[in-house]
Amino acid sequence: MDFNLVIAGEAGQGLNTLNFVLSKILFKSGFHVYSTKDYESRVRGGHNFMKIRFGDTKITAPKDEQDILLALNKAAVEIHQDFVKEDGIMIYNGESYEGELREENQDKEIFSLEAALIADDIGNGRVANTVFVGVLLKLLGLDLKVAEEVLGEYFRRAEDIKGMNIDALRKGYEKAEVAKRRFEMPEVTPRDNQILINGNQAIGMGAAVAGVQFYSAYPMTPATGVMNYLAKRQNDLGIVVEQAEDEIAAIMMALGGSYSGIRSMTGSSGGGFSLMVEALGFAGIAEIPLTIVNVQRPGPATGLPTRTEQADLLFAINASQGDFPLMVIGVKDAEDAFYQTYRAVNLAEKYQMPVIILSDQFLADTEINLEAFELDTLQRYNGFISDEQAEGISDYKRYEFTEDGISPLAYPGQMTESVVLIDSDEHDEHGHIIEDAETRVAMVDKRHDKIEKLILEDLEEPEYIGPEETDYLLIGWGSTYGPLQEARELLEEDGYNVGLLTFSDVWPLPIEELEDRIDNTVSIMVENNATAQFSRLISSETGIMVNHEIVKYDGRPYTAEEIYDAIKEEVID
């Protein structure tokens, strides 16, 4: 059983705080929470909204249909009224709604409240949004205890502000008495060991836990959240976040850090990632460990800065001239984002190569509750030689030929008798420039051997959900994971045999599970881009042509119903 709440208004109206506080209250009360953001690239005005979906079972996707609309301005009612259920309610920020509801929405309840007046009475206009928190809790039949705790924590630094917010909360609760609609909430109890986290935070946390000591980046929506997460904690962690002068500097700084022996990472969105491309290949030939996160937004060029898409896949895999080892991981949800980032940093060091994490705005800004990550299950892979080993070396070869292509990794200053030389030119074992054909071929092969090893030892097959025998096989990668899960369940409820195969590792492409499951079923690729890029990757790597492609490229994430409807229309009917 789940409920849907939309908070809508314009930029600058405090939607973010409201969303944060409400999500936290619901989370702390014991609900499963799933909140998404839809915002414009502006600081004031425009139209933004946040959806909070919550209930007593795990939620994996956003939903269009709404139980409650909290409209902070008139436009919010105009835009969202159709999505409010017949038995839903609209809460309007004003004395009374001056507009006309559309014909089909006439019967929907609209409850108006001039929160600003109440806030002024309390003595601070800025507590108006908290009045609505009280209203919502009343309608949902929840008590104020958890809310008071959450507000107390949020405003812990200012006792007077905290008091005024709690006043506002109670006033809202009282005022909502006259609203007709009440919702029956399922019984939930607060659970220990749960966290509330979004995709960008999960990546930042994964990086920190992996021991990343240096994050250099240039701000670009929607990737800035990763940088914010780490910067906010850099003093506690004793690590460094540096805002570079541009993305080329960002990636080169990280490579300098990595060469110097510290775990380093950079991140951006497509535009910034484009600028990093030459250095990506440099990391490949110079064999420098590096983790890069690309939080995708719709392109090309500036595209839609605050919206979502999965259209950088083929670009990421093919970025930079020449052949070199590269790994690309498309993260599926906040949990996957945490563990995969941790894994990426370690694999980058193990294989001394660049690893790209592909996330997107949808995942970046979606906040969900999760079982707390288990840190004692994580193993740190130390790629550097030990100080004792380093002492014995008098003629260090950064690119020494070895069985598996991985050369012993040392950092400058680690060996008193030897130096570390890396080069973006083709080079010999010592790192010196060469021109001869033989060494060139040997070095290309050496670098390629690392990928062979990675495929054998570390590549992960996609996750499969569903029955062994299927009539339909849904295929996806990255952040469509959640909506695809719910879509699969909806189809299953209709009596279809449906499986779901979702990839995190997309390059190198794991093919075993896919080849095992693709026969004797109708395969349906679902992607958040215009040209079904993953489908093209699969066909170029394996020759497999999926039967149907469902794509979406309006800059918005999929809901489960959208996928379900598309499959019903385009495939089943």
Place this chain on the structure above:
Amino acid sequence: MVNPEIYEANRETAWCPGCGDIPLRQCLAEALAEMDLKPSQVTMFTGIGQAAKMPHYIKVNGFNGLHGRALPPAIGMRIANPEMKVIVESGEGDTYGEGGNHILHNIRRNPDIAHFVHDNQIYGLTKGQASPTTGEEMTTSTQPNGITARPFNPIKFAVAMGATFVARSFVGKKEHLKAMMKAAIKHKGYALIDILQPCVSFNKVNTYQWYMKRVYELGDDYDPTDYDTAIKKADEWGDNIPIGIIYKAEGVPIFRDKHPQIGDRALVKEKKEPTEFQALIDEMK
């Protein structure tokens, strides 16, 4: 003093005979030796070009990266390791052209880095196109009508930006160059030396003789700590070219000072286990 031979500055190079990079390398090896540094205590970051090949021709830790991008990775090292002597070395095309944005912002950061720019007023490696410092009157294969932009004045730029150590030297004055290199390496903060380095193959205007006739050493009466004097001196070019420390400011906070959370710690020596980060999880509860 260590023996300069440990730097192996006699390695065979791909530079042209007579190239100004050759004596420059010798000066560098001697300067490092006189400072009692061992090869493992020095790291050189370079871009791409003739000058940028230096880490292959002298034994120090080396990072031969991308054209124009020698400075940013040096910043990464400055965070990892406070003890290493960090030298950035590249051509003037690499530094002032392709990498212009980086020098601009690294002067602002004031990292503890010695930056040696081999200024031959030409693109050497790509065979003689104009660089940012090429004289306006010159014609090249790609600029048959002459250079389309006025020359860049690196000294004036750096002084005006408040770089904390700005010097010029000339490979034809070896003792001078060595002294400048040592002063730059010792300087706490960002130190730029624009080193006049004749390209015998492609720059037929700015030859050894051309420089020899014009350069003069700044005397003891010159006060490099005075900004107004320095900015005036920075404009001198043509018949008389001053070499020496043009501008110097002491006591300006360096890049690492702006990251108090790492203090003097060598991050490179710290390796944390995942379980040490439980607090990050607990704060999300």
